[in-house]
Amino acid sequence: MPNLGDALQQLRQERSRAQEEVEKLGQAISVIESLNGSGVSRKGTRPTRIVSAVARRRMARAQQARWARVRKESQPGKRTGSALAKRTMSASARRKIAAAQRARWARWKAQRKKAT
Numbered sequence: 001m002p003n004l005g006d007a008l009q010q011l012r013q014e015r016s017r018a019q020e021e022v023e024k025l026g027q028a029i030s031v032i033e034s035l036n037g038s039g040v041s042r043k044g045t046r047p048t049r050i051v052s053a054v055a056r057r058r059m060a061r062a063q064q065a066r067w068a069r070v071r072k073e074s075q076p077g078k079r080t081g082s083a084l085a086k087r088t089m090s091a092s093a094r095r096k097i098a099a100a101q102r103a104r105w106a107r108w109k110a111q112r113k114k115a116t
């Protein structure tokens with residue numbers, strides 16, 4: 001398994017290098033476009049801010065925490081651990097559902113028999 005761990009680490013490093021290179025290429029393109037006057041004009045708009053991978057990760061975790069808090073507050077009810085307790089169905093409701101399903105199958109079988 002250490003080979004897989006090493007390979008995974010190497011792939012992650014390669015991905016981060018590629019991302020940095022893409023960002024550099026994007027910056028170079030925008031500089032050339034601004035010098036040449038071609039491309040999309042950015043006058044009047046704020047420049048895009050460059051956020052590091054660490055900052056993006058931190059923002060993602062903060063957003064996940066916000067959503068978790070919203071979900072927790074918006075779903076009052078019995079909880080078992082972190083998940084909501086499953087709802088139980090009454091015996092009469094289960095019997096009604098089963099009878100309806102049997103009727104559907106009977107109609108389906110009758111149509112099939114009629115078609116043959």
